Amino acid sequence: MDYYKNNCKFVVLSLNGEEKRNFNLRDMIATSNTTINSYIETHKERFLSELFELLRIPSVSADPKYKNDVFRTADVIKEKLIAAGADNVEICPTAGYPIVYGEKIVDPKLPTVLVYGHYDVQPPDPIELWHSGPFEPVIKDGKIYARGACDDKGQMYMHVKAFELMMQTNTLDCNIKFMIEGEEEVGSDNLGTFVKANKEKLKADVILISDTGIIANDIPSITVGLRGLSYIEVEVTGPSRDLHSGLYGGAVANPINILCEMIAKMKDDKNRITIPGFYDDVEILSDEERAEMAKAPFSLDEYKKALNLSDIHGEAGYSTNERNSIRPTLDVNGIWGGYTGEGAKTVIASKAYAKISMRLVPHQSSEKITQLFKDYFESIAPKSVTVKVMPHHGGEPVVTPHNSVAYKAASKAMESTFGKKPIPVRSGGSIPIVAMFKTELGLDSVLMGFGLDSDAIHSPNEHYGVFNYLKGIETIPYFYKYYAELSR
Ligand code: BES
Ligand code: MN
Ligand code: MN
Numbered sequence: 001m002d003y004y005k006n007n008c009k010f011v012v013l014s015l016n017g018e019e020k021r022n023f024n025l026r027d028m029i030a031t032s033n034t035t036i037n038s039y040i041e042t043h044k045e046r047f048l049s050e051l052f053e054l055l056r057i058p059s060v061s062a063d064p065k066y067k068n069d070v071f072r073t074a075d076v077i078k079e080k081l082i083a084a085g086a087d088n089v090e091i092c093p094t095a096g097y098p099i100v101y102g103e104k105i106v107d108p109k110l111p112t113v114l115v116y117g118h119y120d121v122q123p124p125d126p127i128e129l130w131h132s133g134p135f136e137p138v139i140k141d142g143k144i145y146a147r148g149a150c151d152d153k154g155q156m157y158m159h160v161k162a163f164e165l166m167m168q169t170n171t172l173d174c175n176i177k178f179m180i181e182g183e184e185e186v187g188s189d190n191l192g193t194f195v196k197a198n199k200e201k202l203k204a205d206v207i208l209i210s211d212t213g214i215i216a217n218d219i220p221s222i223t224v225g226l227r228g229l230s231y232i233e234v235e236v237t238g239p240s241r242d243l244h245s246g247l248y249g250g251a252v253a254n255p256i257n258i259l260c261e262m263i264a265k266m267k268d269d270k271n272r273i274t275i276p277g278f279y280d281d282v283e284i285l286s287d288e289e290r291a292e293m294a295k296a297p298f299s300l301d302e303y304k305k306a307l308n309l310s311d312i313h314g315e316a317g318y319s320t321n322e323r324n325s326i327r328p329t330l331d332v333n334g335i336w337g338g339y340t341g342e343g344a345k346t347v348i349a350s351k352a353y354a355k356i357s358m359r360l361v362p363h364q365s366s367e368k369i370t371q372l373f374k375d376y377f378e379s380i381a382p383k384s385v386t387v388k389v390m391p392h393h394g395g396e397p398v399v400t401p402h403n404s405v406a407y408k409a410a411s412k413a414m415e416s417t418f419g420k421k422p423i424p425v426r427s428g429g430s431i432p433i434v435a436m437f438k439t440e441l442g443l444d445s446v447l448m449g450f451g452l453d454s455d456a457i458h459s460p461n462e463h464y465g466v467f468n469y470l471k472g473i474e475t476i477p478y479f480y481k482y483y484a485e486l487s488r
Contacts (some may be wrong), residue, residue: 001348023118032115033416033472035169036165036169036474036478037474039165039168039169040165040470040473040474043161043165043379043420044192044460044470045475046106047161047443047469047470047473048139048144048466048469050080050157050161051137051144051147051149051153051154051157051379051469052137052144053076053102053485054073054076054119054148054153054157055135055137055146055147055149055153056078056136056137057069057072057073057135057353058131058134058135058147059072059073059074059119059120059148059153059182059190060120060121060122060123060124060125060147061096061097061120061121061182061183061184061185061186062122062123062185062186063123065229070097070119070120070182071097071098071220071349073119073120073178073182074091074097074098074100074119074182075091075102076181077119077160077331077449078090078091078100079159079370080160080249081100081102081178081371081423082102082155082398082477083135083164084161084163084167085104085163085164085167085168085179086102086103086104086163087102087103087104087105087128087177087433088101088102088103088287088338089101089102090102090125092182092194092198092311094139094190094191094193094194095135095190096182096183096186096189097181097182097183097190097195098180098182099180099181099182099190099194100119100178100179100180101177101178101179101180101201102174102178102358103178104116104163104167104172104175104176105175105311106172106173106174106175106316107175110173110174110175110484111174111175111205111483111484111487112174112176112177112203112204112209113174113175113176113177113180113204113205113206113479113480113483114177114178114179114202114204114206114207114208114443115159115176115177115180115208115209116154116177116179116180116181116207116211116433116437116445117152117155117156117159117178117180117211118152118156118180118182118183118184118211118397119148119152119156119179119180119181119182119211120181120182120183120184120185120186121147121148121152121153121185121375122147122151122457123360124147124187124460126460129460130408130460130461131145131447131461132145132435132462134146134147134460134462134466135147136150136317139466140463142463142465142466142467143463143464143466144463144465144466144469144474145461145462145463146365146462146463147462148172148462149462149463149464150440150452150455150457150462150464150468151211151455151457151458152184152210152211152461153447153464154468154469155210155211155320155449155450155451155462155464155472156180156210156211157390157477158210158450158469158472158473158476159208160178160179160473161352161473161475162472162473162477163176163178164430164478165473165477166480171478171480171481173480173481173483173484173485174480175204175386175484176457176480177201177202177204177445178244179202180326181209181433182480184211184431184433186393187231187392187393187394187395187432188390188393188395188431188433188436189393189434191433192433194438195437195440195441196440199440199441201440203445204441205406205443205487206404206405206406206443206445206483207434207437207441207444207445207446208319208406208410208443208445208448208476208479209431209434209445209447209448209449210447210448210449210450210472210476211331211431211447211449212226212427212429212431212447212448213427213449213450213451213452213453213455214449214450214451214452214453214468215296215297215423215425216297216452216454217467217468217471218418219269219297219420219423219464220414220415220420220421220422220423221296221422221423221425222402222411222414222419222423222424222425222446222447222448223402223424223425223426223427223447223449224399224400224401224402224406224407224424224425224426224447225326225362225397225398225399225425225426225427226397226398226416226427226429226431226434226435226447227328227359227360227361227394227427227428227429227430228360228361228364228366228394228395228397228398228430228432228435229357229358229359229366229393229394229430229432230358230360230366230369230370230373230391230394231355231356231357231358231384231391231393231394231396231417232355232356232357232358232370232373232374232389232390232391233331233353233354233355233356233389233390233392233396234353234354234356234387234388234389234390235349235351235352235353235387235388235390236255236256236258236259236262236353236381236385236386236387237255237350237351237385237386237387238253238254238258238348238349238350238351238352238384238385238387239251239253239348239350240350240408241350242345242347242348242349243347243348243349243350244346244348245346245347245428245440246346247462248348249348252348252384253385253387254348254349255337255349255350255351255352256337256338256349256352258353258381258384259335259353260335260350261336262377263332263354263356265380266330266376267330268272270315270316270317271313271314271315271316272315272316273329273330273358275330275369275372275373275375275376276372276374276376277372278328278369279308279328281363281365281368282320282327282328282361282363283326283361283362283363285326291324292321292410292466293321293325293425293426294319294321295328295423296423296425298320298321300320301310303320306454307311313329317358319334320406324428325425325426325427325428326361326363326426327361328358328359328364328370329357329358329359330356330357331355331356331357331358331359332355332356333354333355333356333357334354334355335352335353335354335355336350336352336353336354336486337349337351337353338352346387355392356373357401358373358472359428359430360396360397361397361398362397362399364397365396365397366394366395367394368393370394374389377389393432394432395430395431395432395433395435396432396435396436396471397430397435398434398435398438398445399426400434400444400445400446401444402424404444404446405483405487406444406446406480406483407424407446407488408486409446409479409482409485409486410422410446410448410476410479410482411478412478412482412484413448413476413479414448414474414475414477416478417471417474417475417478418471418475427447431447434447440452446479448475449478450468450469450471450472450475450477451464451468452468454464
């Protein structure tokens with residue numbers, strides 16, 4: 001095995017399995033602050049330039065025009081995993097974009113961690129609002145600006161570099177399996193199929209994911225809940241062709257007006273969703289649980305200031321942090337129809353469309369909610385129009401344990417590097433595959449992310465702090481160390 005220290009390379013015998021234990025090399029250079037920090041200090045420029053390489057490839061899974069780029073990203077990740085020391089690295093084809101798999105089995109008796117991440121990114125639009133090219137990464141004020149910088153190339157790549165670090169310093173105390181997919185941002189449908197077909201290959205003790213965030217750089221947290229999702233497209237059709245709005249206006253249904261009225265009907269004056277049965281299965285937290293949640297540091301003033309809002313908005317009777325984590329939502333993500341070009345065109349469009357998402361909480365079911373939405377939407381449509389309801393992807397909500405060995409390992413790891421014990425928090429975002437990992441593989445996930453809400457993921461000028469990137473690389477080796485220790 002080659003060792004690189006301060007750029008000078010020296011070689012020691014290949015040390016594996018029994019040999020390694022006899023040598024007790026691990027005790028000599030056991031995971032320690034000095035080993036980790038000096039390795040990062042020596043290699044951080046390269047860690048950044050390698051991430052930049054990935055960020056330059058526009059791996060937008062939603063848009064077929066980027067198809068070759070998405071495939072190319074998988075190839076690059078394969079090469080990076082091999083270079084970092086992974087074995088059996090392969091590109092697993094799917095009906096869509098491939099999954100990159102790789103592993104390092106140190107000793108079958110040691111616990112196995114399955115690392116999940118995604119190499120696909122959201123579309124960069126609206127492109128004109130970016131201060132620099134979405135696929136031309138730059139560092140400004142200590143932040144890496146690029147689509148995917150945080151979600152999830154930056155966070156996923158921390159794991160590859162932390163793995164390299166552990167290989168090079170011979171401090172890897174667990175077996176690792178990597179599974180990096182390219183369709184997270186479009187619903188992970190093919191990953192579901194892959195997981196079901198490869199249960200043996202994916203056998204592990206826990207799943208480790210960095211695709212979430214922390215409260216602030218000085219307030220570490222670990223995500224213990226994600227919301228589910230029902231995503232639906234609707235089409236409202238009025239007249240069979242676009243009409244002159246003078247000749248026909250007032251006498252026929254305008255599908256855009258009708259669609260707006262229908263959407264408005266879906267919430268009451270308390271901002272509760274009016275779909276019958278929508279709240280039936282919603283998990284009700286106890287007063288104690290809500291009080292515990294309310295302890296997480298949060299400033300409403302800063303929240304409003306960061307978003308340039310004079311007031312907040314949401315379901316009556318719940319705090320902002322409850323509204324965006326333990327309560328379900330219904331939001332229009334896009335709405336279109338008619339004339340939106342330059343100047344004015346007097347027209348009643350034949351069709352109107354909207355994309356609507358509902359975030360779900362435990363124990364709502366995505367399929368059931370989608371059906372309830374469809375029934376309700378159809379029932380409130382006036383006879384003057386016809387409607388079509390087209391479900392897109394969905395995903396189930398999930399709560400992960402915060403007393404497991406793996407959670408404790410993550411907590412200790414973050415405490416070691418942030419100097420503060422992380423707070424368990426429920427997030428409002430969704431990673432649909434996490435619930436599936438539990439049902440299909442029987443595995444819990446640890447959501448040890450390092451992003452910030454202010455990183456603007458999915459928005460123009462997405463960024464990721466260099467601090468957060470390096471902090472992740474520093475923290476991950478501690479997770480393995482403590483997970484191995486606590487599992488013994
Ligand atoms: N990484 C995000 C989810 C996330 C971000 C969770 C921050 C918690 C904190 C993920 O890539 C994502 O964007 N998921 C989508 C769902 C998917 C089906 C498109 C989402 O939440 O909208
Ligand atoms: Mn993500
Ligand atoms: Mn995302």
